[in-house]
Amino acid sequence: MSKLALSELTLSHFRSHKAARLSLDGRPVAIHGKNGAGKTNVLEAVSLLSPGRGLRGAKPDEMARRPEALGWKVRAVLQSLHQLHEVETWSEAGAPRQVRIDDKPAPQVALGRIARVLWLVPSMDRLWTEGAEGRRRFLDRMTMSFEPAHADAVLTYEKAMRERNRLLKDGQSDAHWYHALEVQMAQAGARIHAGRLAALGQLTAAQAEAGTAFPVADLTLFHADGFALPHEPDDLVDALAESRPRDLLAGRTLVGPHRADMAAVYAAKGVAARDCSTGEQKALLVSLILANGRALAHEFGAPPILLLDEVAAHLDAGRRAALYDEICALGAQAFMTGTGPELFEALGDRAMSFEVRETGGTSHVERVNP
Numbered sequence: 001m002s003k004l005a006l007s008e009l010t011l012s013h014f015r016s017h018k019a020a021r022l023s024l025d026g027r028p029v030a031i032h033g034k035n036g037a038g039k040t041n042v043l044e045a046v047s048l049l050s051p052g053r054g055l056r057g058a059k060p061d062e063m064a065r066r067p068e069a070l071g072w073k074v075r076a077v078l079q080s081l082h083q084l085h086e087v088e089t090w091s092e093a094g095a096p097r098q099v100r101i102d103d104k105p106a107p108q109v110a111l112g113r114i115a116r117v118l119w120l121v122p123s124m125d126r127l128w129t130e131g132a133e134g135r136r137r138f139l140d141r142m143t144m145s146f147e148p149a150h151a152d153a154v155l156t157y158e159k160a161m162r163e164r165n166r167l168l169k170d171g172q173s174d175a176h177w178y179h180a181l182e183v184q185m186a187q188a189g190a191r192i193h194a195g196r197l198a199a200l201g202q203l204t205a206a207q208a209e210a211g212t213a214f215p216v217a218d219l220t221l222f223h224a225d226g227f228a229l230p231h232e233p234d235d236l237v238d239a240l241a242e243s244r245p246r247d248l249l250a251g252r253t254l255v256g257p258h259r260a261d262m263a264a265v266y267a268a269k270g271v272a273a274r275d276c277s278t279g280e281q282k283a284l285l286v287s288l289i290l291a292n293g294r295a296l297a298h299e300f301g302a303p304p305i306l307l308l309d310e311v312a313a314h315l316d317a318g319r320r321a322a323l324y325d326e327i328c329a330l331g332a333q334a335f336m337t338g339t340g341p342e343l344f345e346a347l348g349d350r351a352m353s354f355e356v357r358e359t360g361g362t363s364h365v366e367r368v369n370p
Helices: 039-047 108-114 122-126 132-146 150-169 175-208 233-242 244-250 278-300 317-330 341-350
Strands: 003-014 017-023 029-032 072-081 083-091 098-101 117-120 217-223 260-266 305-308 334-338 352-359 362-367
Touching: 003 039, 003 305, 017 039, 017 362, 029 039, 029 341, 039 072, 039 117, 039 305, 039 334, 083 108, 098 108, 108 150, 117 132, 117 278, 122 132, 122 278, 132 150, 132 175, 132 260, 132 278, 150 175, 150 244, 175 217, 175 233, 175 260, 175 278, 217 278, 233 244, 260 278, 278 305, 278 317, 317 341, 334 341, 341 352
Parallel strands: 029 334, 029 352, 117 305, 305 334
Antiparallel strands: 003 017, 003 072, 072 083, 083 098, 217 260, 352 362
């Protein structure tokens, strides 16, 4: 299978890293160090090789190293299928993030055409027990991994909904104003819904292919209020128009894909993910990330780059070893963090190892093994 991997990664004034350079050979990357040393910052830099705000959802000015606040830059040499690309992304003094691919300015969405990046971070451990918004973001991120244009549909929908909500809060009753915005919402909303359903179908198929120590999750998409999510734009236009009286009372839009939620059931036990143990919830998340990776390997032609922050948390030694076997079998370049090298012993020489240390507020990255 073709490869998607970084051969070089350079950070300049990014978070706690004043300057860092990693030379890589395509193998998984194990990064260990004390809490607060700057391990996650390396993963965040890699996440910016995809569209959006990265794995922390941060604004450009929040990523600049302090106290200098000069701006930051991330540069990478990326093998994407059978081509090499030089990718740069940066922000100067809090300005919007910019992207250059092969020395040419490019929109962020262009990153999604040459790379697929998936991540699992500790904040996602609460995915099954907290609000629907986090699950929607999780699902949309997976959907965007299959279809980068999904992000444009989400932005278009949210922009039109904000305008509609403004009319609702102001008590406006002009049907023509509402209709124009509702048509925009319906067209984008139908694309969003179709993309999410397609992603769930691909994840379900990919889970079925796995012979793994990680559980299979049965996934369903539903509306928070029991509303039937329309498949066609005209149906959503009608639903939005019908909901206007309720929406005026609430001061916000109450129907549409922004109210969708994703439910997961631990298939082998028939137990809802929210009722599973902490370890089982983590295993279900890992299972979905691995399924997403397998599906992308077929869809894109190469497995995605995986970013697994503190991945060993809540995984016992057996499941940890199984995860490493899965990653290596997939052929993915995974960047993994943990507090100590012993967490990655089961990888052996199948991975490169780095240590991150912090001295005087500055992070330093050092290669550990040959």
